[in-house]
Amino acid sequence: MASPVGHAMAGMATAAVVARAIEAPLTAPLWIGAFIASGIPDLDLALEVFGLKGPRFHRNLSHSLPLLGLLVLGAWLALFPMAAIGESGMFWVWCGALFSHPLIDVLTTGPNLGARGYGIPLLWPLSGRRWFLQRPILETADFEACRSVGDVWEGIRPEVYRIGPVALVVFVLAVFV
Secondary structure, eight states: OOOHHHHHHHHHHHHHHHHHHHTOOOOHHHHHHHHHHTTGGGGGGGGGGGTOOSTTTTTSGGGOHHHHHHHHHHHHHHHTTOHHHHHHSHHHHHHHHHHHHHHHHHHTOOHHHHHTTOSBOTTTTTOOOOBOOSSOSOOOOOGGGOOSHHHHHHHHHHHHHHHHHHHHHHHHHHHHO
16 A cells, blocks of 8 residues: 555646646646645544554545545535636646545555455445455555654655656656646
8 A cells, every 4th residue: 555655646646647638727726735635535544543443444435436536526516616726627636636546556555455455445335346456566565564764764665766756757747748
């Protein structure tokens, strides 16, 4: 499962591609919103404060594409009166960053985490299947097992080296070319 760093890199690259595709003006709120949106599905980790943890709570409904679609619809209806959100294309850029989250989780979840129930329920509640790859592009660290800052860095470093350059190239091509 990708860390917040991996999600931010993938989310910003996705946001750049969407912004380019719809010709959205590149503003600070656009980038800040994309950065925040890329991490929203992991807000379910806040349930750990209440003692709720594991695959039954984290990476469940918050990583489901149909439910994220309903969240987007609700947000659109709530924000529709704010003309600047719709007219600037900012909302759609944020949606791109949001939807990058479960997809990057699938790409970074391998059979080890999948066997423990940490696959991604992309189609929940339509299907209970949890998606993961037999050969992920990068199987990240089990961050729940990290006991120090050094352990966290060791878990994030492969993402920075593998996802970072790809995200940077995509970002540069989308924004500057």
